[in-house]
Amino acid sequence: MSEFMNHNQTVELTSSAYELALRLQAHPNISARVLSILALVENPDDNCETASGAELEVVSELQKLGNDALQDWANSQEKKKP
Numbered sequence: 001m002s003e004f005m006n007h008n009q010t011v012e013l014t015s016s017a018y019e020l021a022l023r024l025q026a027h028p029n030i031s032a033r034v035l036s037i038l039a040l041v042e043n044p045d046d047n048c049e050t051a052s053g054a055e056l057e058v059v060s061e062l063q064k065l066g067n068d069a070l071q072d073w074a075n076s077q078e079k080k081k082p
Contacts, residue, residue: 027072033065 013021024031040048040057048054 029068033061033068037061
């Protein structure tokens with residue numbers, strides 16, 4: 001397990017959470033999309049008042065996440081070429 005500080009509290013990460021954090025660090029666009037989706041789920045500003053509105057926002061972010069993932073995949077394939 002690894003530890004990190006979150007809001008002045010020490011939080012222990014499971015090995016899978018730590019691996020996820022490391023891998024997301026290598027893909028900042030994907031990390032930003034995941035954080036954006038989490039913000040929609042948590043809805044701290046009460047921006048989504050209906051389930052259908054939230055659904056549209058989530059679907060939009062998932063489409064963007066897919067595009068970012070494919071772009072990162074394409075970039076990694078280019079780097080593999082001799």
